Amino acid sequence: MNFDKVVEGSAVTIHSRGLESLKRQNLISYLKELVNHQSITPCDAGLIEMLAADLNSLGFEVDTFERNQVKNLIAKRHFGVGPTLAFSGHVDVVPARLEAWHTNPFEASIQGGIIYGRGTTDMKGGIAAMMSATRALISSRDDLSGTFYWLLTSDEEGEAECGSKLIAERLKNDGIVLDACLIGEPTSNHRVGDTIRNGRRGSISGSIQFTGKAGHVAYPEQTINSAHVAGQLIPRLLTITWEKEPINTNLQITGINTSTNLDNIVPDLCVVNFNIRYSHLYSSQEVIDKVKGVLSVDEKAFNLTWSRACEPYSTPKRSDNCFLNLMEESIFENIDRFPLINTIGGTSDGRFFANGHTQVVECGVRNNSIHQANEHVSIDDLIKIEQIYSSVLSKFFGKNDSSNCKNNQRSVE
Numbered sequence: 001m002n003f004d005k006v007v008e009g010s011a012v013t014i015h016s017r018g019l020e021s022l023k024r025q026n027l028i029s030y031l032k033e034l035v036n037h038q039s040i041t042p043c044d045a046g047l048i049e050m051l052a053a054d055l056n057s058l059g060f061e062v063d064t065f066e067r068n069q070v071k072n073l074i075a076k077r078h079f080g081v082g083p084t085l086a087f088s089g090h091v092d093v094v095p096a097r098l099e100a101w102h103t104n105p106f107e108a109s110i111q112g113g114i115i116y117g118r119g120t121t122d123m124k125g126g127i128a129a130m131m132s133a134t135r136a137l138i139s140s141r142d143d144l145s146g147t148f149y150w151l152l153t154s155d156e157e158g159e160a161e162c163g164s165k166l167i168a169e170r171l172k173n174d175g176i177v178l179d180a181c182l183i184g185e186p187t188s189n190h191r192v193g194d195t196i197r198n199g200r201r202g203s204i205s206g207s208i209q210f211t212g213k214a215g216h217v218a219y220p221e222q223t224i225n226s227a228h229v230a231g232q233l234i235p236r237l238l239t240i241t242w243e244k245e246p247i248n249t250n251l252q253i254t255g256i257n258t259s260t261n262l263d264n265i266v267p268d269l270c271v272v273n274f275n276i277r278y279s280h281l282y283s284s285q286e287v288i289d290k291v292k293g294v295l296s297v298d299e300k301a302f303n304l305t306w307s308r309a310c311e312p313y314s315t316p317k318r319s320d321n322c323f324l325n326l327m328e329e330s331i332f333e334n335i336d337r338f339p340l341i342n343t344i345g346g347t348s349d350g351r352f353f354a355n356g357h358t359q360v361v362e363c364g365v366r367n368n369s370i371h372q373a374n375e376h377v378s379i380d381d382l383i384k385i386e387q388i389y390s391s392v393l394s395k396f397f398g399k400n401d402s403s404n405c406k407n408n409q410r411s412v413e
C-alpha cells in the first residue's frame, strides 16, 4: 500500500491540516490496513507483498522468499559509504478468540483515540511507525549515508524456524554484516520509550519421564510409584543455584502428568515438564549440564529430553559506535527522559541477528495488551514511537546529524 493512496480523494482537506496531520492520518491508516490482513502465523495474508511494493516505491531493492508457507523479505537501500542499520519485524500475529473481543480483531477500529485490533502492538504498530519514519527520512533528506535494510518475516510467533533465522543466514551467506539492528517489538511499560531491550534471556524446555511399576494401590509393596520418584526429584530442580545473574534465571515446572490418574492404580509413568528462562551469561549447554548435575545420582530412574532451545543474546554498551547510546539519545529527544534498559520478557528474533559485531536493540510501543483480547495501541503512542524511530534514522544516516555514537562505525561500500 502506497501512502499516497491512503489520502487519495481528500487531498484538499488534508493539505489545510498541515504536513504533520497528513503524516498522522497516513500512519493510522497504514496500521489499520496492516491489521485488516488476517496474518496468523505463518500466513502473511499478502502483507509481505504489500510491504515489498511500498519499500520498492521508496527506492529499496527488495527480495522475498518463502519456506514452509512462511514469507520473508529482505529490502536494501544504499545511500552511500557508511554504517548499516536494519529495521526488523514480523507481520504475523497470534490467533484471537472472537467472543472475547468487543471489536472484530481483524478489522481495526478506533474508539476514544485508541486503535483496537490484533497486532496493533505486537507488532504491526511498530511496522507502521517504521514505514512512516522510513518514508519521512527518504522524502525529506538528501544528505544520507550508509545502508538501510528492512527484514520482515511471517514466522515470529510460531516456531521461528523459517523466518528471521533464515533471513540472518542469507545475510551471512551474502557477506552482509549489520552494524545495528532495531526491532520494533513492544518493549515499553508505562509510557512509550520508557523501556528498551538490549538483549533477551534464553529459554529451554525440558521433560523428564519417570518410569516405575504399575499395580493396585492397596498393594504398594508390589509396585514402584513413578509419581513418588518424581516427587523426590522435583525439589532438586527447584533448588539449583544459578550463580550468574540469579534474578534473570529461573526454572518453572509447567506440568506433571501420570499415565493413569485413577485412584486405585499406582502409575508406572510420570512426566514432569519444565521451562528455564536464563541469563545471557549462560549457554543452553551450561543450563542443561546444571540440571543433569542435580539429577545425575538417579540417572536410571528417568529419561530426560530437551526442546525449544532459544539462545540468549546481549548487546552491551560500547565506548565507541554505541547503538544503545544512539537509541537513548533518540528517546531522550522525544520524551525527555532516558529509557530503562533490560533483557526481560520472552524470546525474540533479536537472537538471530545479534553477534560479536551487530548491535541489536528492541524498542516499541507499550506491551500492556500484547496477545490479549482487545489488543490496542493509542494514537498518541503510535505517533510517539514514530518520532523516536525518525530520530534514530536521522542520527544514523544523516551526514550532518550530530550523535556521539556514529564515530568509527564499520563502513561499507
Ligand SMILES: [Zn+2]
Binding pocket: 090, 122, 123, 156, 185, 186
Ligand atoms: Zn512480536
